[in-house]
Amino acid sequence: MKPAPFEYHAPTTTEEALSLLAEHGYDAKILAGGQSLIPMMNFRLVQPAILVDLNNIPDLAYINPGDDGGLRLGSMTRHHQVETSPLVAERAPLIHETMPKIAYPQVRSRGTFGGSISHADPSAELVALSVALDGNFRLRNRDGERWTPAREFFVGLFTTVLEPNELLVEASLPPMPPHSGWSLKEVARRPHDFALIGVAAVVTLDEKGLCQQARMVLISAGDVPMVAHKAVELLKGQAPTAEAIKAAAEVAATEDIDPSSDIHATAEFRRHLANVLSRRALEQAFQRAAENK
Amino acid sequence: METTLQNVFDLAVTVNGTRYEQAVEPRILLSDFLRHDLGLTGTHVGCEHGVCGACTVLLDGEPVRSCLMFAVQAHGREVTTVEGLGTIDHLHPIQEAFQEAHGLQCGFCTPGILTTVKVFLEQNPNPSEEEIREALSGNLCRCTGYQHIVDAVQLAAEKMRK
Ligand SMILES: Cc1cc2nc3c(=O)[nH]c(=O)nc-3n(C[C@H](O)[C@H](O)[C@H](O)COP(=O)(O)OP(=O)(O)OC[C@H]3O[C@@H](n4cnc5c(N)ncnc54)[C@H](O)[C@@H]3O)c2cc1C
Ligand code: FES
Ligand code: FES
Numbered sequence: 001m002k003p004a005p006f007e008y009h010a011p012t013t014t015e016e017a018l019s020l021l022a023e024h025g026y027d028a029k030i031l032a033g034g035q036s037l038i039p040m041m042n043f044r045l046v047q048p049a050i051l052v053d054l055n056n057i058p059d060l061a062y063i064n065p066g067d068d069g070g071l072r073l074g075s076m077t078r079h080h081q082v083e084t085s086p087l088v089a090e091r092a093p094l095i096h097e098t099m100p101k102i103a104y105p106q107v108r109s110r111g112t113f114g115g116s117i118s119h120a121d122p123s124a125e126l127v128a129l130s131v132a133l134d135g136n137f138r139l140r141n142r143d144g145e146r147w148t149p150a151r152e153f154f155v156g157l158f159t160t161v162l163e164p165n166e167l168l169v170e171a172s173l174p175p176m177p178p179h180s181g182w183s184l185k186e187v188a189r190r191p192h193d194f195a196l197i198g199v200a201a202v203v204t205l206d207e208k209g210l211c212q213q214a215r216m217v218l219i220s221a222g223d224v225p226m227v228a229h230k231a232v233e234l235l236k237g238q239a240p241t242a243e244a245i246k247a248a249a250e251v252a253a254t255e256d257i258d259p260s261s262d263i264h265a266t267a268e269f270r271r272h273l274a275n276v277l278s279r280r281a282l283e284q285a286f287q288r289a290a291e292n293k
Numbered sequence: 294m295e296t297t298l299q300n301v302f303d304l305a306v307t308v309n310g311t312r313y314e315q316a317v318e319p320r321i322l323l324s325d326f327l328r329h330d331l332g333l334t335g336t337h338v339g340c341e342h343g344v345c346g347a348c349t350v351l352l353d354g355e356p357v358r359s360c361l362m363f364a365v366q367a368h369g370r371e372v373t374t375v376e377g378l379g380t381i382d383h384l385h386p387i388q389e390a391f392q393e394a395h396g397l398q399c400g401f402c403t404p405g406i407l408t409t410v411k412v413f414l415e416q417n418p419n420p421s422e423e424e425i426r427e428a429l430s431g432n433l434c435r436c437t438g439y440q441h442i443v444d445a446v447q448l449a450a451e452k453m454r455k
Contacts (some may be wrong), residue, residue: 038322
């Protein structure tokens with residue numbers, strides 16, 4: 001199938017894009033890398049009357065160091081740029097390690113950070129990582145801007161707090177505290193496909209080697225990135241022993257997620273994977289935290 | 294590029310070194326523009342949702358899915374299709390290698406693979422088998438079982454290093 005007709009706008013500044021959105025509201029759709037939107041338009045699942053293409057706004061594509069020691073990523077930064085950035089490798093190793101797992105080289109040369117976040121696919125790695133890393137998003141409309149924490153941004157399947165007149169312009173990812181470790185584990189039928197289940201974990205140890213803080217987020221495990229609240233509560237203040245990790249992984253897979261069955265896997269199999277991968281992700285994260293003096 | 298309000302866009306794009314100027318509807322996919330408007334049918338269309346890789350072309354030297362871009366988005370840019378690699382009389386070393394190592398059967402996936410491999414070998418002239426398989430992860434082939442494709446890429450790498 002082919003996309004239905006639409007009116008095409010290619011603004012060259014963010015302000016121009018924001019006025020177009022203010023003017024057209026629900027009739028307009030934002031086009032970033034197009035790697036999720038264009039397939040839906042080709043199938044006519046989406047038929048926007050007006051398309052606002054962000055690809056000619058160079059100001060939205062950047063990777064900058066944050067004053068807090070973290071990272072600032074412009075929404076139109078391509079997956080390929082993130083993948084090959086030495087600054088990302090240094091300041092957000094979890095993102096650096098994950099990028100090659102996201103789709104294929106030809107998709108990563110177009111797909112964008114902001115597009116992936118705004119699309120809010122619960123199977124998307126960057127959606128889960130932004131929550132695991134406690135990131136914040138800067139949203140702008142014609143009249144102003146607001147910041148939203150990643151953990152409050154995703155509200156349902158493919159649904160975020162973004163209003164139709166708003167643009168996600170930037171993601172801010174804070175640095176991980178000292179003595180932190182991270183891990184992403186996933187299972188996909190073929191490498192680079194969307195994961196059947198994925199687990200992102202970020203943990204921090206105190207001076208005594210006990211778990212001070214932990215965040216674990218599961219991919220393809222519900223309508224939104226699923227935060228393993230109960231599993232993490234079990235770990236806080238505890239020594240990250242094999243038994244403690246095993247118990248937490250068990251709770252993550254049984255109580256913290258809500259996976260569904262589809263042609264790719266049953267819910268039961270997804271829970272099994274969630275258990276095994278949570279354990280492996282926590283093991284690796286705690287081991288790295290212990291080494292990260 | 295200027296903001297346009299009318300539903301036809303004056304596109305100027307360089308394809309395989311030739312500049313084309315043509316009015317197109319914004320909804321025309323780059324893959325369809327290349328095939329239907331320019332008659333460059335070397336770019337194949339398999340799935341139209343980014344999965345098969347048959348439509349891979351180079352946009353300013355980077356591999357992209359031409360089915361996941363509108364032709365208007367190539368305005369002012371340079372596109373290379375499989376027709377831009379070599380000619381019948383002077384095949385590109387990658388094309389020679391695919392011929393010699395039997396890297397194709399029906400040939401449907403081949404244009405997308407050749408364009409993908411071109412960028413890959415320029416960036417990584419001496420790849421391992423694993424790296425080759427990784428680089429081709431976004432290209433489906435229903436005939437060969439991939440082994441001959443991997444062999445062909447290895448042979449192409451050898452030829453290009455010479
Ligand atoms: C074959 C294939 C395999 C893939 N595999 C994976 C995978 O394994 N893991 C993964 O995470 N992703 C995968 N993807 C998706 C890919 O990462 C997409 O690039 C990404 O999800 C969407 O980014 P985009 O820039 O292409 O956005 P687009 O497709 O342009 O837009 C997506 C949605 O977000 C909205 N939007 C875009 N930018 C903004 C903004 N700045 N502000 C507000 N709204 C905005 C659009 O209106 C649209 O609704 C795959 C895609 C394909 C085609
Ligand atoms: S036709 Fe473009 S990826 Fe299949
Ligand atoms: S040779 Fe037939 S699909 Fe690859």
